[in-house]
Amino acid sequence: MLPETLIAQAATLLRRGELVAFPTETVYGLGALADDDRAVARVFTVKGRPAAHPLIVHVDSLAAVERYAASIPDEARRLAHAFWPGPLTLVLPRRDGVAAAAAGGHATIAVRVPAHPVARALLAAVGAGIAAPSANRFGSVSPTRAEHVLADLGSDVAMVLDGGPCEVGVESTIVDCTGALPSILRPGGVTREELERCLGVAVALRGHELAGPSAPGTLPSHYAPRAIVRIVSPIEIETAIEAARRSGERAVLLAIGAPPVVAIPVIGLGAGIEDAARGLYAALREADDRGFDVVITTLPIDAGLGLAVADRLSKAAGPR
Ligand code: TXA
Numbered sequence: 001m002l003p004e005t006l007i008a009q010a011a012t013l014l015r016r017g018e019l020v021a022f023p024t025e026t027v028y029g030l031g032a033l034a035d036d037d038r039a040v041a042r043v044f045t046v047k048g049r050p051a052a053h054p055l056i057v058h059v060d061s062l063a064a065v066e067r068y069a070a071s072i073p074d075e076a077r078r079l080a081h082a083f084w085p086g087p088l089t090l091v092l093p094r095r096d097g098v099a100a101a102a103a104g105g106h107a108t109i110a111v112r113v114p115a116h117p118v119a120r121a122l123l124a125a126v127g128a129g130i131a132a133p134s135a136n137r138f139g140s141v142s143p144t145r146a147e148h149v150l151a152d153l154g155s156d157v158a159m160v161l162d163g164g165p166c167e168v169g170v171e172s173t174i175v176d177c178t179g180a181l182p183s184i185l186r187p188g189g190v191t192r193e194e195l196e197r198c199l200g201v202a203v204a205l206r207g208h209e210l211a212g213p214s215a216p217g218t219l220p221s222h223y224a225p226r227a228i229v230r231i232v233s234p235i236e237i238e239t240a241i242e243a244a245r246r247s248g249e250r251a252v253l254l255a256i257g258a259p260p261v262v263a264i265p266v267i268g269l270g271a272g273i274e275d276a277a278r279g280l281y282a283a284l285r286e287a288d289d290r291g292f293d294v295v296i297t298t299l300p301i302d303a304g305l306g307l308a309v310a311d312r313l314s315k316a317a318g319p320r
């Protein structure tokens with residue numbers, strides 16, 4: 001836990017309209033006071049993100065959601081009780097006249113109560129909502145350590161709160177609660193199976209079929225390192241490695257589970273899918289730092305956290 005003076009300083013900066021990067025259990029966020037449209041506009045500028053792509057408003061409790069949401073459907077309440085604080089974002093109808101810039105002008109608002117103690121302390125100290133996208137440049141790899149934020153945005157933020165490496169490592173699950181049935185817009189730290197167990201119904205994965213505001217996480221190429229990401233099936237690994245070697249590419253194998261013995265360098269993500277999620281973004285950054293041209297990898301199975309990991313890898317591999 002960070003000293004209280006640092007948290008107080010960060011809260012003061014936010015209240016003055018400055019930007020503060022802070023840790024959450026998923027990834028680091030680039031925060032601005034949610035009700036300060038000018039500060040929020042700077043978030044879009046610093047990130048290089050189109051202004052119509054809405055931000056998530058972080059709050060400290062379900063009660064605080066009432067300030068931003070016009071209504072909270074029953075399913076949303078059940079999900080909030082089950083998974084907050086935690087890696088879940090709910091899209092709700094927006095209350096008129098609040099957080100218009102953060103919502104990108106749309107009629108809905110995304111809200112989340114994060115679990116990271118530093119995020120919670122910061123929210124308590126400001127006593128207001130904090131709008132925050134992931135603290136990276138638009139389209140690139142999300143930050144899971146304070147040094148990632150400094151490398152990406154260092155001079156553009158007033159302060160970076162260092163809360164250590166993020167526990168979950170992939171972003172929150174976004175659930176749209178504005179339709180007849182809740183649906184997943186982005187798989188993330190809370191699994192589809194957990195949502196379904198809570199609600200007692202099947203929850204559709206809508207992903208890029210998002211009808212309302214266009215979500216950057218749903219563009220073909222996103223979460224992408226400089227290196228090309230090449231997804232192959234497990235039986236194609238040897239062939240892909242041979243092809244890369246023959247064409248003179250500097251290739252690295254990103255291995256989920258037990259790393260196979262191969263003729264190129266390997267970055268291992270650890271044994272379980274939780275390890276893969278936690279280490280994924282740092283591994284993609286490492287591939288760039290070590291100067292690889294190509295990252296060869298396979299997708300985990302589409303279950304549990306594997307759905308979010310497969311989604312991020314697929315987007316990192318999307319057409320540029
Ligand atoms: O884990 C996370 O969710 C992290 C941490 C910092 O909380 N935040 C994050 O923010 O990933 P960002 O901006 O990188 O991604 C937020 C996603 C975007 O794809 C955005 O389009 C979508 O949420 N979004 C925000 N408001 C929305 C809305 N009203 N309707 C649909 N999608 C929305």
Ligand code: MG
Nearest residue numbers: 133134142217
């Ligand atoms: Mg992002």
